[in-house]
Amino acid sequence: MTSKDANIRILVVDDHPMLREGLCGMIAGQPDMTLVAEAETGEQALRAYRTHTPDITLMDVQMPGMNGIDAITAIRAEFPTARIIVLTTYKGDAQALRAIKAGASGYLLKSMLRKELVETIRGVHAGRRRIAADIAAELAEHVADDELTAREREVLSRVAAGNANKEVAAQMGISEETVKTHMKNVLTKLSARDRTHAVVVAMRRGIIDL
Structure with missing residues (x-):
């Protein structure tokens, strides 16, 4: 002992x-x-x-x-x-x-x-x-995947909470076009079909949580 x-x-x-x-x-x-x-x-x-x-x-x-x-x-x-x-x-x-x-x-x-x-x-x-x-x-x-930036994670988290691009833009103090650009990058990096799929993938992988 x-x-x-x-x-x-x-x-x-x-x-x-x-x-x-x-x-x-x-x-x-x-x-x-x-x-x-x-x-x-x-x-x-x-x-x-x-x-x-x-x-x-x-x-x-x-x-x-x-x-x-x-x-x-x-x-x-x-x-x-x-x-x-x-x-x-x-x-x-x-x-x-x-x-x-x-x-x-x-x-x-x-x-x-x-x-x-x-x-x-x-x-x-x-x-x-x-x-x-x-x-x-x-x-x-996922070792070779591009990581989401902090800004992209924030945009995706706000989208996951049910906000439209216009609302995300207002909340973050950025343009709606910038939100769209971030979401386009998110979809590419996560190989997601659309916003809903991106949220599902991100939550499964622990990139965001609600």
């Missing part, structure tokens, strides 16, 4: 109490792991990290306020060696790429937690990168 001091110290971040409870239960059942703190928002995660400096942080992506990717960026800005494993419901390659660029060391679908969480924690703690096979396949499929 490993001593408590030598255990992998873990911070759990998720806004769903039931999932946090499940994660904490899994950690409690491992002789080489110790739960040091829980958080339900990105802001709480940053404060908890400063207080406890855990070995591993399990980070949800979709949270109110500061989301998981912003929290990873903030934590890594202060603690460049932080080892963070993203937990998500979404297979989207764009979201995965943003998390990895922000500094995530692991990326797991929540549907895989029971089978893969414990070994992923041990692997990342040992200095390895762990990305679920489904996610790696999505990343490989």
